[in-house]
Amino acid sequence: MWNELLYAFEAVATLPNFLAMFAGIWGGVIIGAIPGMTGTMAVTLALPFTFYLPPVTSILLLVALYKGSTYGGSISAILIKTPGTASAACTVLDGYPLARAGKGGKALNMALVSSCIGDFISNISLFFLAMPLAMFALRVGPPEFFMLMAFSLTIVASISGRSLVLGIISACLGLLLATVGEDIYGSYRFALSEDMKSGLGMVPVLIGLFALPELIKMVVFRPEENNAALKLGDNRLTLSEFRGSIKSICRGSLIGVILGAIPGIGPSTAAFFSYSEARRTSKNGDKFGEGELEGVAASESANNGACGATMIPLMALGVPGDVITGVMLGAFMIHGLTPGPLLFQNNIGEVYALFIGILFSSVFLFIAGKVTANAFTKISRIPQTLLLPCILILCVYGIYSIGASPFDVTVLLVMGVVGFIMMLLNIPAAPFLIAFILGPMFEDNMRRSLAISRGDLGVFFQSWISWGFFVLTVLFVTLTIRREWKKWREKRAAATASAS
């Protein structure tokens, strides 16, 4: 094994490989930072170029693009409240308030450090745990998925802010909008027009909900502060701030690795799951959503932690977990490598070379991220009256380019108006976001499980994984009800005391 590793190291440590990884990471970071341009787009666009490259260089380029774009999404999420990619949507919740408070540079640095650590832990897992994790991932079927989604949805209770009732209303709106379009059995729901048959795109909905209300608010209320640029403040991340978030970073990375290894989950869900766990366990949990560095660390470590892990089922079993790894499967096949258990027998040299190359990519991510983030922080110096209208136009172009569909642009604008009305009525947007992302997975897996079991609810309690998530869900719901009841009683007692 050590001989093979040494040969693999020699094969990877070449200038073309390093250049490919560096170009991939940098290109990915820039593409990810542009709203509407996704990692899938970056990998697909780069695929034709890989025809002329050696197999290992090609795969390294594509993996680097994937990782770069996942991190890049956080830059626009933090600085302009526009998640560049869906997996960065969770970073908006704390990243943007930090930028508004003059700590944009700090938030970007925390996002970069946690992304690199998440990425590194993910790569190490790919190296040592590919087979056992792939076997674990195979045990996760629709019932286990359903229980996991149910538990993830309980985070709504902790991010509802002032009113749990309004938080649940927001989540219901998200769940309902997620049902628009064709369901798993081919029935159309709420297809009010021909375009709505294919559902509402995740990116237009998310960007519309978060980026546009700021612009509408500025046009309607014209606050004086918008004439000034945001203050960047102190950019440096202190050791104590890093220490305060290290637990969330490690936990987020592990969550990313485990959820990333399960086909069909991906970085977005991992980010929300990690955020909710950090929110539940942190001593600063109450400050989450108002600009807490630990929140940025939790979501960024998880989404980048999931990146390397999505390669686990692909390489170990030949099962692509999402669209990007699907494109990568094509790249493997084009270069004569067949992912699956035989890959580890027939092409062990290439496999080790890939593992080592992917480990290097974490270092490149740090360098490229640092340089790009520094360049992007200049955005904060632009006055809001110039910046916000330009962001809208950037979003319009980015959204249109995803599917060349005017309907997506309409969805973006309508969601902007909906987001503004929600802002006026104090309805929190975060529960909507989580419900919209997790809702389809929750429903599909519930319906699949019931279809498999012919309606027997016992299907949800057949494995220890399901039981584990069920117990956690019940525990958390009970604690939330208890907390709300106590809050209500305290308020009532205070009101009675003031009346008397």
Next chain:
Amino acid sequence: MNQNRDFYAGLLATAFFAIVLFVLIPIYVKVPSFIPGFAPPPDMWPRVVAIIGLVMGILAVILAFPKMREASRNQVTSLGTRIMSHKTLIVRFAAVLVVFAAFVIGMPIVGFVPATILMLGVLFIMTGNFERKFWMIGLTVIFPVLLYLLFTEVTHTPFPEGTLFF
């Protein structure tokens, strides 16, 4: 102020989820005549969500009502009075809606680039801040053209050219 907002949020949610439950689901969620095995029908989940939303909307109204009654002892403000006192803000919001609608309707006619130039220009004017006039004029023209070039060159996106000129 908050209790008023909670009340209106609850009212709006109740109305919205009631419309979804009693009007939209029966019309726009078709249940197929044959469902294989025990696959729950397609309207099951939207119904569950709409019912929860409706209950929560009513609950928000009920919870806000005593607080509103308490607040109204000090100051009585009807919805009509509140709207009239914020007339300028409402006009501005309506103007934003008109700009967005005009963009969606006009874009296939005048073309993507001219439509985005017009929208950006109008939005700059609507910000009400003219300290950086030259930046605004420059950005209005250059920024959409640059984005057009970026997206056509990199992603080969076919932007609508508009029926008016072709």
